[in-house]
Amino acid sequence: MVELSAALxxxxxxxxxxxxxxxxxxxxDKFSQIDGILKLTLGEPDFAAPEHIKQAIIRDVQANDxxxxxxxxxxxxxxxxxxxxxxxxxxxxxxxxxxISVTVGAAEAINAAFQxxxxxxxxxIIPTPTFPLxxxxxxxxxxxxxxxxxxxxxxxxxxxxxxxxxxxxNAKAILLNYPSxxxxxxxSEDELKELVAILREHQLLVIADEIYAELVYDAKHTSMAxxxxxxxxxxxxxxxxHAMTGYRIGYAVGPAKLMKQVGKAHQSMLATAPGPMMxxxxxxxxxxxxxxxxxxAVYEERRDLVLKGLAEAGFTAARPGGAFYIFAKIPxxxxxxxxxxxxxxxxxxxxxxxxxxxxxxGGEGYxxxxxxxxxxxxxxxxxxxxxxxxxxx
Amino acid sequence: MVELSAALxxxxxxxxxxxxxxxxxxxxDKFSQIDGILKLTLGEPDFAAPEHIKQAIIRDVQANDxxxxxxxxxxxxxxxxxxxxxxxxxxxxxxxxxxISVTVGAAEAINAAFQxxxxxxxxxIIPTPTFPLxxxxxxxxxxxxxxxxxxxxxxxxxxxxxxxxxxxxNAKAILLNYPSxxxxxxxSEDELKELVAILREHQLLVIADEIYAELVYDAKHTSMAxxxxxxxxxxxxxxxxHAMTGYRIGYAVGPAKLMKQVGKAHQSMLATAPGPMMxxxxxxxxxxxxxxxxxxAVYEERRDLVLKGLAEAGFTAARPGGAFYIFAKIPxxxxxxxxxxxxxxxxxxxxxxxxxxxxxxGGEGYxxxxxxxxxxxxxxxxxxxxxxxxxxx
Numbered sequence: 001m002v003e004l005s006a007a008l009x010x011x012x013x014x015x016x017x018x019x020x021x022x023x024x025x026x027x028x029d030k031f032s033q034i035d036g037i038l039k040l041t042l043g044e045p046d047f048a049a050p051e052h053i054k055q056a057i058i059r060d061v062q063a064n065d066x067x068x069x070x071x072x073x074x075x076x077x078x079x080x081x082x083x084x085x086x087x088x089x090x091x092x093x094x095x096x097x098x099x100i101s102v103t104v105g106a107a108e109a110i111n112a113a114f115q116x117x118x119x120x121x122x123x124x125i126i127p128t129p130t131f132p133l134x135x136x137x138x139x140x141x142x143x144x145x146x147x148x149x150x151x152x153x154x155x156x157x158x159x160x161x162x163x164x165x166x167x168x169x170n171a172k173a174i175l176l177n178y179p180s181x182x183x184x185x186x187x188s189e190d191e192l193k194e195l196v197a198i199l200r201e202h203q204l205l206v207i208a209d210e211i212y213a214e215l216v217y218d219a220k221h222t223s224m225a226x227x228x229x230x231x232x233x234x235x236x237x238x239x240x241x242h243a244m245t246g247y248r249i250g251y252a253v254g255p256a257k258l259m260k261q262v263g264k265a266h267q268s269m270l271a272t273a274p275g276p277m278m279x280x281x282x283x284x285x286x287x288x289x290x291x292x293x294x295x296x297a298v299y300e301e302r303r304d305l306v307l308k309g310l311a312e313a314g315f316t317a318a319r320p321g322g323a324f325y326i327f328a329k330i331p332x333x334x335x336x337x338x339x340x341x342x343x344x345x346x347x348x349x350x351x352x353x354x355x356x357x358x359x360x361x362g363g364e365g366y367x368x369x370x371x372x373x374x375x376x377x378x379x380x381x382x383x384x385x386x387x388x389x390x391x392x393x
Numbered sequence: 394m395v396e397l398s399a400a401l402x403x404x405x406x407x408x409x410x411x412x413x414x415x416x417x418x419x420x421x422d423k424f425s426q427i428d429g430i431l432k433l434t435l436g437e438p439d440f441a442a443p444e445h446i447k448q449a450i451i452r453d454v455q456a457n458d459x460x461x462x463x464x465x466x467x468x469x470x471x472x473x474x475x476x477x478x479x480x481x482x483x484x485x486x487x488x489x490x491x492x493i494s495v496t497v498g499a500a501e502a503i504n505a506a507f508q509x510x511x512x513x514x515x516x517x518i519i520p521t522p523t524f525p526l527x528x529x530x531x532x533x534x535x536x537x538x539x540x541x542x543x544x545x546x547x548x549x550x551x552x553x554x555x556x557x558x559x560x561x562x563n564a565k566a567i568l569l570n571y572p573s574x575x576x577x578x579x580x581s582e583d584e585l586k587e588l589v590a591i592l593r594e595h596q597l598l599v600i601a602d603e604i605y606a607e608l609v610y611d612a613k614h615t616s617m618a619x620x621x622x623x624x625x626x627x628x629x630x631x632x633x634x635h636a637m638t639g640y641r642i643g644y645a646v647g648p649a650k651l652m653k654q655v656g657k658a659h660q661s662m663l664a665t666a667p668g669p670m671m672x673x674x675x676x677x678x679x680x681x682x683x684x685x686x687x688x689x690a691v692y693e694e695r696r697d698l699v700l701k702g703l704a705e706a707g708f709t710a711a712r713p714g715g716a717f718y719i720f721a722k723i724p725x726x727x728x729x730x731x732x733x734x735x736x737x738x739x740x741x742x743x744x745x746x747x748x749x750x751x752x753x754x755g756g757e758g759y760x761x762x763x764x765x766x767x768x769x770x771x772x773x774x775x776x777x778x779x780x781x782x783x784x785x786x
Contacts, residue, residue: 002485002492004648005623007596011565012654013509021657025464042461049459057669058451066442067639068435071418095394104497104641108663115533116406136661140508172404203400230398246460246668248497255397261405264414268529269662270501274670275639276450 019136023358027342031352038381039352040370043181043325045243049280050291053242056283057276065275071267073102073251077278080285081251085234088289089213091225098256101263102281104273106211106237106250107133109262112269113207113233113252114141116261118172124207125164125174127156128360129327131181131209135360146171151362154183154318154327158194165202173205176224179212182359182368183327184303184320186212189222196227206232211250212323214241214292217300219321225253233258240323241292242284249273249281299324302371302378309382310369313389324372327356330365333393338365348391349384412529416751420735424745431774432745433763436574436718438636442673443684446635449676450669458668464660466495466644470671473678474644478627481682482606484618491649494656495674497666499604499630499643500526502655505662506600506626506645507534509654511565517600518557518567520549521753522720524574524602528753539564544755547576547711547720551587558595566598569617572605575752575761576720577696577713579605582615589620599625604643605716607634607685610693612714618646626651633716634685635677642666642674692717695764695771702775703762706782717765720749723758726786731758741784742777 020026028041072078078096085091094100103109110133118124120142126134127148138145148164150156156176165171179186187195199206208224213236225234237250252262284291303320310317310328317328330341338355346352356366371378413419421434465471471489478484487493496502503526511517513535519527520541531538541557543549549569558564572579580588592599601617606629618627630643645655677684696713703710703721710721723734731748739745749759764771 001488002622002648004650005596008598008624009650011510011512011598012651013512013658016509016654016657019657019661022464022660044461048457054454054457054459057454061447061450061454064441064447065639066447066637068437069639071415092395099395104663104667107661111662116409117404119404119406133661140658140661203398205401205404229395231401244459246458246462246665248663248665248667255395257397257402258405261409264409264412265406265533267415268412268500268526268533269504270497270641272639272641274497274641274667276669277667 016140019139023132024354027354027358028352031346034346034350037346037350037352038377038384040373040381041352041354043370043372044245045240045295045372046374047243047295049244049247050242050288053244053280053283053288057280060276060279065279069272069275069278071272072100072263073273074275074278074282077102077282080282081253084285085225085253089221089223089226091223092229094253095256099259100251100253101259101266102273102278103250103252103266104270105239105248106209106235108266108269109235109237109250109252110134110209111137112262112265113235114138114143116265117205117233117258118143122173123168123171125168125171129154129182129356129363130360131177132358134175147361149362154180154185154362155187155191156195158198161195161198165198171204173207174199175207175209177209179216179322181212181323182325182354182356182363183318184323184325185318186216186321187222188219192222192224192227199228199231204231207235208232209235211236211240215296215299215324216322217296217303221322230255233262238281238284242288243295244280244284247277247280249277299371302375305375306369306371306378306382309385313382313386324370326369326371327366328369330367334389338367342367345388349388351381351384351388409533412532416525417747420747420751424739427739427743430739430743430745431770431777433766433774434745434747436763436765437638438633438688438765439767440636440688442637442640443635443681446637446673446676446681450673453669453672458672462665462668462671464665465493465656466666467668467671467675470495470675473675474646477678478618478646482614482616482619484616485622487646488649492652493644493646494652494659495666495671496643496645496659497663498632498641499602499628501659501662502628502630502643502645503527503602504530505655505658506628507531507536509658510598510626510651511536515566516561516564518561518564522547522575522749522756523753524570525751525753527568540754542755547573547578547755548580548584549588551591554588554591558591564597566600567592568600568602570602572609572715574605574716575718575747575749575756576711577716577718578711579609579714580615581612585615585617585620592621592624597624600628601625602628604629604633608689608692608717609715610689610696614715623648626655631674631677635681636688637673637677640670640673642670692764695768698768698771699762699764699775702778706775706779717763719762719764720759721762723760727782731760735760738781742781744774744777744781
């Protein structure tokens with residue numbers, strides 16, 4: 001241990017110092033202290049990365065890829081991203097040389113985009129409930145967050161969008177994350193087209209975080225990069241689609257004039273992503289197009305299992321069209337709030353779920369359940385939840 | 394290609410938009426267009442990563458380490474960093490749980506430290522010539538950079554330090570990078586102790602970038618984390634010591650009250666470093682203590698080879714005590730400046746070296762030669778340089 005010189009205390013960045021650690025981590029850490037707890041709190045696939053991706057990484061390490069890669073990522077990966085987006089989501093063909101940056105996870109892409117595309121005081125509309133990272137990164141970048149509460153259907157409707165724009169006529173951008181973490185809700189093409197008309201009229205910049213695009217169950221994912229490429233910076237990656245969260249490869253794509261700046265922010269932030277991890281992502285996008293299909297089928301079964309169990313326990317949930325989250329309303333008869341509920345649930349039946357209110361306005365009274373867990377664990381979770389309800393009601 | 398909507402042009406972050414791309418990359422890109430050029434511009438080992446480190450990564454990938462790691466890095470690696478710093482540099486024992494963050498290269502550690510430890514307008518003293526990243530990250534973090542020209546000996550002396558502190562009494566911090574990129578100059582323990590007395594008196598925060606600590610030739614490296622731990626955040630990593638730049642594992646250590654904030658900035662920036670790359674760094678620090686010793690012996694021979702050749706060609710250089718750079722003064726008789734010189738050298742004898750002025754005040758009239766290249770290439774480089782001088786004088 002090292003004692004900080006007393007004269008240097010309290011001099012850290014005030015904005016950052018005032019932010020609390022990622023609330024989902026705080027909840028998760030508390031749960032981790034309960035023996036035998038079953039946690040459905042984390043947003044990552046329970047699958048291991050596919051074997052062919054692991055082998056590609058191993059080959060790359062064996063081939064001595066231990067030197068710096070180009071700052072925006074190895075060119076074959078940038079080409080693979082360009083091809084993948086065209087072939088899978090019918091986007092325009094992004095130029096690998098000027099319109100694509102490979103990042104360390106989608107998180108870094110969000111940081112680089114926020115740092116590059118905003119000036120202090122710019123207004124960014126963030127629909128809630130939402131992944132808390134956006135707001136904390138916006139705060140440290142001195143971006144003014146305009147919240148847009150989407151409860152109870154968790155969709156940005158044309159009416160809600162028009163309303164927030166009337167109240168904030170100078171808003172510069174909107175963040176759209178769909179399928180959504182934490183709600184699992186996504187948009188149909190028709191719903192998006194209605195929004196696009198308004199976004200075009202107002203010339204809003206769109207930061208589209210579509211990291212869950214491969215996990216859409218009932219229809220095909222429609223990308224903002226197809227509908228509104230001239231105003232969109234698309235954030236995505238292979239973490240969720242190919243169960244390789246720990247390898248940390250994401251990307252940002254968009255018009256060259258924006259990506260020139262995003263790429264600068266990225267280069268300044270960490271020079272370049274690790275070469276062997278990029279080799280894994282290249283394999284995922286070139287030869288792993290079927291990997292998400294198989295995982296999706298499993299997730300869909302689990303989703304239906306959990307939805308059925310929740311309904312039997314008296315919980316209602318908007319039908320999640322994507323990702324691996326269910327955002328469920330705590331029944332009135334339990335007469336509690338979501339924070340009290342999740343801690344009581346953890347204490348009494350050793351089941352850990354995330355309280356909805358940590359995801360912002362509109363999340364109060366809800367819980368987020370991640371069904372990126374084994375079928376056995378999910379069945380046990382439902383049994384525990386039902387038992388809790390029986391004990392309590 | 395995607396055309397940006399005209400209404401969205403010119404709205405990017407103004408500070409970032411005004412920064413030029415990393416100047417060393419610009420020079421390097423121009424050189425790359427010259428057929429048959431021999432480049433001594435890059436700051437990375439030419440060695441491949443040691444085999445035992447590659448095998449540790451491969452085992453980790455095979456063991457399905459494809460999930461998120463803890464945000465501050467896997468605990469065994471944090472423990473290894475703590476042990477390594479004590480055993481190798483006689484620092485205090487940093488607490489792995491609260492005083493160490495594993496980052497994506499030292500570059501990310503610098504970003505996280507700057508973001509966490511400064512408020513807008515805070516003054517940071519940066520001795521020059523220096524690695525340009527510090528200033529560009531400082532700019533985007535709204536930190537006011539106070540330059541401290543160290544030419545011609547490239548050492549921060551007590552007199553120079555007192556002088557800059559008298560002129561900038563509100564300076565909050567100083568960045569010390571030694572052994573230095575670009576000069577290769579480093580400090581003796583006695584020299585550092587004189588500085589420490591002043592730094593302690595003024596209660597200056599020290600950001601000590603000691604990434605080249607394992608590449609010190611004529612004495613043992615003395616860490617600021619040993620001499621002044623209560624005021625120091627140490628930045629380092631295994632990229633240069635173990636020839637694993639492309640794996641991108643760095644770290645920051647310091648008093649818990651500072652590291653709590655640095656860790657938050659890191660977590661918000663990219664969640665966590667990739668697991669398999671951390672497994673490689675763990676192997677490097679636990680079982681690779683001899684790796685830098687072998688590489689250092691080779692670098693030292695190369696340094697002496699280049700120094701001798703430079704002297705024969707009429708160039709003088711401060712004797713570099715560490716890293717793998719020589720900062721050499723262009724002889725007066727060539728009657729040129731460093732920018733003209735490096736382009737003319739590249740055109741006429743196809744030798745690429747970095748112009749000193751891109752490293753800031755004090756670098757004008759110098760060139761930086763990286764001797765992280767094969768002995769054969771270095772011999773050829775000296776031959777070309779002598780030929781150029783013969784042609785020109």
